Amino acid sequence: MERLLRDGAASRASLSRSTGLSKQTISEVMLVLAERGWVRESGIISGGVGRTAVRYAIDARAGFALGLDLGASTLRGVLSDISGTIVAEHELAADGRGGQLAVQARALKASLLKAADAPADRVQIATVATPGVMNPQGHLDLAPNLPGIRAVDLASQLRDALECQVIFENDVNAAALGEYWEAGENADNHFAFVSLGTGVGLGILIDGKLLRGSGLAAGEIGYLPLGGDPYAASSLDRGALESAIGAVGIKERYQLLSGDGAASMRDIFDRFNAGEAAARRTIEETARIAALVVLTITSVVDPDRVVFGGNIGARPELVALIDAMMPKVQRRPIRVEAGRLGPRATVLGATAISLGEMHNSLFSSLELPGRIGLPTLRQ
Amino acid sequence: MERLLRDGAASRASLSRSTGLSKQTISEVMLVLAERGWVRESGIISGGVGRTAVRYAIDARAGFALGLDLGASTLRGVLSDISGTIVAEHELAADGRGGQLAVQARALKASLLKAADAPADRVQIATVATPGVMNPQGHLDLAPNLPGIRAVDLASQLRDALECQVIFENDVNAAALGEYWEAGENADNHFAFVSLGTGVGLGILIDGKLLRGSGLAAGEIGYLPLGGDPYAASSLDRGALESAIGAVGIKERYQLLSGDGAASMRDIFDRFNAGEAAARRTIEETARIAALVVLTITSVVDPDRVVFGGNIGARPELVALIDAMMPKVQRRPIRVEAGRLGPRATVLGATAISLGEMHNSLFSSLELPGRIGLPTLRQ
DNA sequence: TCAATTGGTTCGTAAGCATGACGAATGAAA
């Protein structure tokens, strides 16, 4: 199944060669898998010398994986079939009231199923990406942008609403996995994703696996001692780095330089591109500090690549500045790039988690410690 | 074999229960293992109700693992038997000339074998911990404390001298693993080790495995933007953090404060304990910056525990200061401790690597991705 | 038309492990 997921349809003979199992073992296995509905014959392979081969493919509609992104203003959902092909993608404006989330999630699932014409009972697993951390009691901690969310038992509500196994993951971690997934076969297995937006966050993949840390707090970089005095009381409160290059911090800096306190993030970038001095100095200072974040990440975990995302981090002009800054602070070259998925990274990463869990629960014997890798993203 | 390594000697019936394999499967396996010399009968278990059981134990002398620590001034060696018991431990003053290293390593191995009365052909694997990084050509990079070492083909020389498979590992990584091993069964699987000495370094264990990074440069924290302006030219050269709290940096700071440029590290700590103001301010500033290192580590990888080691980092008075500093920069409590192995951490970690590799090559089928954990350290 | 090549099946066999019956050895209760 792993071969079929990764390399697509194939004949039994070629599967025998690529797995090392004998031909008739493969034949037997495929018979069982076909009986159970996981694979089916999908035409023939001919043209070469020798007998034509019967092609077997995974029945893409044998299972579906759901990914949701619970944003402050938007609720996004993606439905993928078992082969990793996105079959439906929707978003809707989030209702601010915490209690409405589960209702909206249920509606989103229904509309995705309808769009893909998929039966509900074929959705085994859903992953919900949230800001902050889901605590063991099922409540969401550290998510100031979702006011009132702490009070509700979100885990239970969503499990009831989605009517399947539900996994929770931090939104930045999910976005990291999304960008990793998007990179496909030749993705770097050591990968870091920095999210700059309302808050700052970091997702790290080591050997293709998310690094969560002992208290699920790996990548909570808002308190990194960069861009301000870490021993100041305000740093303990808001976080030094968060104060320096979070959206609020950037706007404050722009206000200091320009006197304009009403400018939005978009205004500041527009003025930066128009060449305004205050905006230029604001963004440059942001890049200067972000470069130190990259330096910190490379010093500690040494990834192949650092990708920026989030409302602010995805801006190519900012990433270009950061990239240009790097040789001033570190000798070893490091690839600094803007994410390719934009605001979709999180929801796609959540989908990837569902998909991976589904594959492993379906096709991997539980006793074995090995895990099946993700198939190529097809969208 | 894994059960026997972890839990010690046991009867076949109890192995059957703990592994889930049937009794006679265990009997068959033990027969083969006994034939090959890996296990042997070791008395009987009686006292409970029922028939007395024949006890089987791993033959501790069936294999030995060698660990070496190539320090600037000292060459340390440890020989462990297959059960994880240290059977010999020696050290000798390192000959400064690079070419002598292999000769000394060979002599060290011979003396360890003699002390343990172990046959040479039972040593399958040696791990050599070195400063810096072993490049693919077999030469040692980034090891300024071993002058002239870059020129020699150290990997080939040591392979010839030690006459067995040789693994190379960074000394700080090895020390991290050593402290982890020492902690035994209840060790935290997410663990960070900070070495403060001539240089600064970091070793990280994620899920009990060393994090090496894409270019084997994870944990090279000398360049972290702490304790100095990272955009200064000197920081690009020496590293901002290295300049601030490396041994040279600390001495420079003490000289600035006291005017005494001849004081050794030991002098400074003696004067700190005697209450001298300049020494106190020097060490406090060191702790202030080291606390930011801890903050950086927790922000990025969120370990259970941060352990300090190295000449300077192992000083309990310094670690106490760092620990006291932590609540000022981060809300989440984190355990900050001094390592328990002192200068032996690196060589013991190297031994642990050898031991782990030996177990996995002997007892684990290569196809399976699972790895056998380390047995308890017995010394 | 036929050899070469590749795909796929049939059949026999071996490895590995489980099941269940049974003998051996022991402690505790009668």
Place this chain on the structure above:
DNA sequence: TTTCATTCGTCATGCTTACGAACCAATTGA
């Protein structure tokens, strides 16, 4: 002292999984 429950370990047997080899099937190209 005897009996019995309990535990260790072996034996005989059978099931499952996978492989190897031979063989049949279908296609290309000389």
